Amino acid sequence: MSVSDKTRPNVLPWPPMLLGIAALASIGLGWLAPLPAPSARWVSLLGGALALLGLALDVWAILTMRSAKTNILPHRAADRLVTWGPFGFSRNPIYLANTWLLAGIGLAFGNAWFIVFALLSALAVDRLAIRREERHLAIRFGNDWIEYAAQTPRWLIR
Structure with a gap:
């Protein structure tokens, strides 16, 4: 086993931790200091659709990683290096899905704190996990990673 096989991008699993913190903070602040989202029916439906889209993308990405027989823990x-399925249009479909899920919940249930924390957690995940994961992948997969990263956006758009 080479040195790069033993390395890992993070000591802590930041993305799921940040997702949980964001959800709990949104719920708590929703009770203590409500920040209402627009309450029109179409906004709630849009939020529900966005949350479902996020959940579906999460499941698709997880199943893709499992079919590739690769580690899913961040x-x-x-x-x-998984480059097909949802990883063909985003290098981080699980983190994108988590952001959509939080924002969708906020719109669906009229709690704008979920939207605020969706954006804050996406920024934190980018800094605490994605940048480190990318360094790890570059070391681990070399030119294959460089080519993939050049073709596929980190989130959804460049």
């Missing part, structure tokens, strides 16, 4: 070393 604080462990990558076994394989």
Whole structure:
């Protein structure tokens, strides 16, 4: 086993931790200091659709990683570079899905704190996880990673 096989991008699994913190903070602040989102029916429906889209993207990305027989935990070393399925249009479809899920919940239930924390958690995930994961993947997969990263946006658009 080489040195790069033993390395891992993070000690802590930041993305799921940040998702949980964002959800709990949104719920708590929703009770203590409500920040209402627009309450029109179409906004709630849009939010529900966005949350479902986020959930579907999460499941698709997880199943894609499992079919590739690679590690899914964000604080462990990558076994394989997955570039197909949802990873063909975003290098981070799970983190994108989590952001959509939080924002959708906020719109669906009229709690704008979810939208605020969706954006804050996406920024924190980018800094605490994605940048480190990308360094790990560059070391682990070399030119394959460089080519993939050049073709596929980090989130959804460049």
